Amino acid sequence: MAMNDLEARQHGRLTRRQFLKASAITGLGGMILAACGASGSTGGAPPAATSAPAAAPTAAPAAAAPTAPPAAGGGAASMDQLVTAAKGEGTLSTIALPHDWLNYGETIDTFKTKYGLQVNELDPNAGSGDEVNAIKANKDNKGPQAPDVIDVGFSFGPSSKTDGLLQPYKVATWDTIPAEVKDADGYWYGDYYGVLSFAVNKDAVKNVPQDWADLLKPDYKGQVALAGDPRTSNQAILTVYAAALANGGSLDDAKPGLDFFAKLNEAGNLVPVIGKQATLVGETPILITWDYLALGYRDALKDNPPVEVVVPKSGVLAGVYVQAISAFAPHPNAAKLWMEYLYSDDGQLIWLKGYGHPIRYNDLAKNNKIPADLAAKLPAAELYAKAAFPKVEQQDAAKKVITEGWDSIVKVNYPK
Numbered sequence: 001m002a003m004n005d006l007e008a009r010q011h012g013r014l015t016r017r018q019f020l021k022a023s024a025i026t027g028l029g030g031m032i033l034a035a036c037g038a039s040g041s042t043g044g045a046p047p048a049a050t051s052a053p054a055a056a057p058t059a060a061p062a063a064a065a066p067t068a069p070p071a072a073g074g075g076a077a078s079m080d081q082l083v084t085a086a087k088g089e090g091t092l093s094t095i096a097l098p099h100d101w102l103n104y105g106e107t108i109d110t111f112k113t114k115y116g117l118q119v120n121e122l123d124p125n126a127g128s129g130d131e132v133n134a135i136k137a138n139k140d141n142k143g144p145q146a147p148d149v150i151d152v153g154f155s156f157g158p159s160s161k162t163d164g165l166l167q168p169y170k171v172a173t174w175d176t177i178p179a180e181v182k183d184a185d186g187y188w189y190g191d192y193y194g195v196l197s198f199a200v201n202k203d204a205v206k207n208v209p210q211d212w213a214d215l216l217k218p219d220y221k222g223q224v225a226l227a228g229d230p231r232t233s234n235q236a237i238l239t240v241y242a243a244a245l246a247n248g249g250s251l252d253d254a255k256p257g258l259d260f261f262a263k264l265n266e267a268g269n270l271v272p273v274i275g276k277q278a279t280l281v282g283e284t285p286i287l288i289t290w291d292y293l294a295l296g297y298r299d300a301l302k303d304n305p306p307v308e309v310v311v312p313k314s315g316v317l318a319g320v321y322v323q324a325i326s327a328f329a330p331h332p333n334a335a336k337l338w339m340e341y342l343y344s345d346d347g348q349l350i351w352l353k354g355y356g357h358p359i360r361y362n363d364l365a366k367n368n369k370i371p372a373d374l375a376a377k378l379p380a381a382e383l384y385a386k387a388a389f390p391k392v393e394q395q396d397a398a399k400k401v402i403t404e405g406w407d408s409i410v411k412v413n414y415p416k
Helices: 002-009 018-023 076-089 104-116 128-137 156-160 212-216 234-245 255-266 279-283 291-301 332-342 345-353 360-365 392-410
Strands: 091-095 118-122 149-153 189-201 223-228 286-289 309-312 317-327
Touching: 018 128, 076 104, 091 128, 091 149, 091 156, 104 118, 104 332, 104 345, 128 149, 128 156, 128 291, 149 156, 149 332, 149 345, 156 279, 156 317, 189 234, 189 291, 212 255, 234 255, 234 392, 255 392, 286 291, 291 309, 317 332, 332 345, 345 360
Parallel strands: 091 118, 223 286
Antiparallel strands: 149 317, 189 286, 189 309, 189 317
16 A cells, blocks of 8 residues: 555544545455554643542543543452443543444444443544544533544554643553553553565465565565555555564664665565555565555455465564543543453454454463454464564654665665
8 A cells, every 4th residue: 555545544644434445446445554653743741640549430521630540450349330430421432433444333333232321423534633633622622522532543642642632541451551552651552553464466476475585585576566665655664664673673773674675676576566456466466565454455355366464474563553532531431441341352352353453462362362263364373472563753763764765775666
């Protein structure tokens, strides 16, 4: 997927609905998870937090006084209190959650059934920037236009905390969320992610590559494509970043990724075409793309041709979205209950059914919580245990190195 879809979505310029429509052109009603966006910051310190019992219900916050972060691991009694308080509020207001994005339709329906709350679904077509702006525009509004919760690109979490727009909360399963993708004080927390993978047309490629180094073999001459232009596409930039991790680089050193793609080009293996589902069938039988997109292509093609999705043995790079509760949520207890549901085993598995790996995936796999029929559709769990989660500032630094160095080091031009 080229920059005009992926990169715009990350920066809040492309909505989930617009991406889904764009994806449908290539036969995919899938989703986009990569998170490297940026949000305008107006400054301001994050609201102060005070101690509170686990999952304790609270009154609706005043304009700049968010509820306090409960300790992780709330017990049954505190959850019962939270459910009672949420039912007293009666409603949860969400935003930017199309039902065909990551199985959110099932998530919303099961939440309503389980707890008896109404869900007020604000603008399902909104992007991350729109979600943040909705909080800003409704600071003093406790009516139906004010969102309680948001689901945004990675960089929007830290920037929204800085702007004082979020309130902290730690779900009962807090300790199973990787530290790299959550705010230590509970203001925002990763919810789901994807990793870079190889989608391989098995009719055209008899020996399926299993790692980045394999792509350099002469067997794959004229067969390998990126899903965007690394000078402009976030997905392609992160692909080069992932290759760096597999070739002596690190989260703080992306240049080996450029060196790798220079070698791939010199070998004649890299095709200067923006890869997608249609080219996977023809001119680019090996496409490097997000795993959830690759799995969607595989299912859409229905073995015509058969497609194998490979998460490489090294250089596994993750792109993340995050959840947060508005500091001005009209229904703070319903918002907390929503988070408890999303981060429960049931909530996480609903996301996984849509091929987005839930943030607690490794914990679910370790404890045998993933149904066998679902696990059979996915790459091996142990490969995801290796996933690296870069910080926003690391991604920004890598982007600068890659976009500025592509022309001089790799020397591959892509058509506009």
